[in-house]
Amino acid sequence: MIDEVLKVFKKIDAKDFRILTGIETGMKHFEWVPIEELNKYTKMPLDKLEYRLRKLVRDKLVVRTTQPYEGYQIYFEGYDALALNSFVKRRSISAIGDEVGVGKESVILEAIRQPELAIGKPSPVIIKFHREGRTSFKQIKRVRDHIGEREHFSWIYAARLAAQREYEIMTKVYPQVSIPKPLDQNRHAIVMEIAKGSLLSKTKLLNAEWYLDEILRQVKITYSLGIIHADLSEYNIFVSEDGVQLIDWPQYITPAHPHADEILERDVSNVLVHFNRKYGIKRELEEVIREIKSGASLIGATKEEASRDEAIIEGTLKRGEGLNEGISEENKDKENDNKEEAFGEERN
């Protein structure tokens, strides 16, 4: 788990990162990356390479097979290390803290970020590591069907896609919608501000009506931007003295989605049911929906968005399935990979 990554993180040097990057790159084409490929990629003598690979296997950052040939895959932990390394290098974070949560499809870590200007204090931030590919074989199969023979599929792909998708939508709705400020994204990981207060599910509110209105206002603003959260509930809403913040966005859809109305109703209904059960507040779903939709002057989804949404509905709103974008994202990610070649000494 992340703890182990933190422990070994300090022991990983630039050459190890080069090997991890080599395996990551190789996994685009091989299920198991042959040692010869790594030899070519790293330009390390075979004996030195093998020695380092043994250590990476021992630290559970990579996994090795000998059948039908000697090959390697990166583990989520190795992938975490690569993302952390990028964040540290570009100063998105300066130190790593404790694990603060494990979601169904993510691991959440606290970290420290230095202020952008010399004045100001370091602030705590959150790193969300996506874990999509690991949990859903059905999803993996769907991604694979979609990619066809063009690329070898790996779970890395599903997790990275979900993180890109979540980060993109967060930067799109921030700051109009009240969410933790998105700060950076690399591979399957996102750096964002810490949400204020505590989860709605774990809080006993004194002024519940006010908070309910505030949440519905956020849903309305979101909808007016052409977005529906699609996983809204008391588990994805933070409440504090300042108001509310919505988190956990990778499964968002647009109103062009064939089931958009149903999904919006489900979101709103989750919230209304919570406030009804816990605080006895009664609101009419239809009326609330009408009010939310009355702010939707800006909506006009493109065809592309609509077809992506169709791809998503198939998986009934599991996150990380914005498949069309993912493929074109490939190039973008390659650019990122190149930018990150700060293992300067290693390169010719």
Ligand SMILES: Nc1ncnc2c1ncn2[C@@H]1O[C@H](COP(=O)(O)OP(=O)(O)OP(=O)(O)O)[C@@H](O)[C@H]1O
């Ligand atoms: N920005 C944040 N600030 C504070 N806590 C956060 C933040 N983001 C996530 N968390 C914590 O981590 C948990 C999981 O995050 P999130 O809901 O984004 O991931 P998830 O994998 O979709 O989780 P789940 O499947 O449980 O909904 C949240 O319930 C919350 O407790």
Ligand SMILES: [Mg+2]
């Ligand atoms: Mg969640």
